[in-house]
Amino acid sequence: MDQKLIEQLTQWHEEDEHQQIVNTLLAIPEKDQDYEAVSRLARAYNNLGMYEEALEQFARISNEGQNDPKWYYRVGFAFYYLKRYEEAAQAFGIADTLEPGDEDTGLLLKWSRQKAEKQRRQEQWLAAKRAAASDSYDSAANYAPFAGMSLSDFWEDSEYARKSYISEPPTDELIVSVEEELGYKLPASYIALMKKQNGGIPKNTCFPTEEATSWAEDHIAITSILGIGREKSYSLCGDLGSRFMIEEWGYPDIGVVICDCPSAGHDVVMLDYRACGPDGEPEVIHVDQEDDYEVTFLAENFEAFIKGLVNEEEYDTSAEDKEADLHKVARGKFSPLLAELCAQVTEVEQIEQKIRNICTRIVEEKGHFSFHADERSYLMYDVQFWLYTKSYPDTSRQQYLDIYPKMIAFGGEFGQGGYAPSWITDWLDQRVREGRIMQQNGQLRFTDQAITEVINLL
Structure with missing residues (x-):
């Protein structure tokens, strides 16, 4: 050449x-x-x-x-x-x-x-x-799931869990219907647990691993266990359930997604039917989207997985995590989009430093960098919305929800590495109800008074 x-x-x-x-x-x-x-x-x-x-x-x-x-x-x-x-x-x-x-x-x-x-x-x-598939785990007639294990103190009781995860105990007809939709027979132990409580947040949310994942060097963490049904978004056949994660997020079509994780979709726990076939007793695996859908074996069966869950206190790194997040919010480079939006601001001096100051207070109070439904988180939702619609005034609700992760949620160095979309939609709905966000001709905008309040708070 x-x-x-x-x-x-x-x-x-x-x-x-x-x-x-x-x-x-x-x-x-x-x-x-x-x-x-x-x-x-x-x-x-x-x-x-x-x-x-x-x-x-x-x-x-x-x-x-x-x-x-x-x-x-x-x-x-x-x-x-x-x-x-x-x-x-x-x-x-x-x-x-x-x-x-x-x-x-x-x-x-x-x-x-x-x-x-x-x-x-x-x-x-x-x-x-595969060689041992004929000796399936639940073949014994006298098999009783969770024999000798008390489940009375297994689940966390909270309003959030009841609202987001827990459904009525599944009927036999519903179980058959869900299995037909998923294409797999659910383990007897899974069904037994769901008949005690159909979905929810366990008190113990960590499972030890011999290999590192994107979550930690020696364990994975789950947010919840999905219930049997369609009513809740986070249920097996809900709109954010197993098929959604496989078809929309690209997880391997080898079984059933049964647990979501704190990464908000970037890793999951699945029942793996590759070895046993759709009617057999599946293993439990962790699948890591962050590492090209890397599979890590967790447990021989669902009951072993449940019995192997441990409390997050076993892996308490809160002090180190807080220190790392404080450094992140103080020094981390803004995402290209957030940096672009801040560059357009003339109403507030040193807007980038003001954002860092708010996020530093959030980390100091929570111990980690995340936005939820508290006052300072809502301020940061407001700030991001103001910044974006100031530069891009012709923004619809869906356009904003689609662009939101590119500011801070997945912002790279100055980012949280994940978020729960429901926090954003809840905030947005509340601001609309309060009359602070108006929708005209399909476009969203803050009222002039709301903009003044955000600027004053900054």
Whole structure:
């Protein structure tokens, strides 16, 4: 390739214009594409998430790439994101040998080896479970779920739990209907627990793990256990239930989502029917969207999962978490959207620092960076709404709900890493009832008086 084209491709790469790179290089006849061109084309495919296409291109120059650590690194990158971890580890290992000390290569090599080992264990576990599928967990006629375990003190009793999760005990007809809709037979222990209380928040919300997840190094946490029914949004067949998480959030279609987690959808607990089939006794797994839907085994069956739950006090890191969140709100970089909105403000001096001050008080009072239904959280909901509609006045309710996570909820360094959408809709509905937010021609806006109040509070 000539130097001018190389410089242009480099610029596009730095500007994340990877499709432009692909289009340009594909326009060159294949016989005229040299090693550099094919390598850059394959890298662009990698950056577009088109890993199979990338591997096809890398295969074309495999002989020339045998002594090029970048070739092995980029091949390993494609294998890694295709979850072909054993092959990724081999490629990164050679890259590391050819160019020792590269930090990116070393890190991906470490991750590939860890995931390859985990993948091997899971394959062995699934094979063993399939071989033993005929000896199903609930086959014994005298099996009694939770024998010797008292469930009287299992559930938390709160207005929020009753409103959001708890339904009437399921009838046999409802259970059959839900199973038909889900396509799986629910475990006897799950049904037994739901007949005691149909959904809710357990007092013990943590489950130990041998491997790290996006939540913690040694455990996962759940928010609730979904009930059997359709009435509640957070029930198995509710509008935010199992099928929603699989069809809308992309979770693997291998079973039933039974627990939501504090990440507000970015990890879940599922019943896994891969080994036992839709009528068998499923294992319980954790699925981590934050790590490309990584699966972590939790328990042999639902009863073992329930019995293995422990109180969050077992993993109390509140002091460290508070210190980390205080540093985050004081120093963390604002999201691009929040920074853009703040740059448009002339009514309040040092608006960014004012936001940091409010959030610092929230962390000091709660011990963590999160907004709920308290006074300061509502102020921050108001501030974000004012900032956004000031810059984008033609905003509908749905447009605002869609854009909200990009300000602070998932704001990166200055972010909470998650949020519950119901907090935002509840706040919005309350402000409309109070007459502080008006809706005209489908567009939302603060009243002039409400804007003055927000500015005065800031």
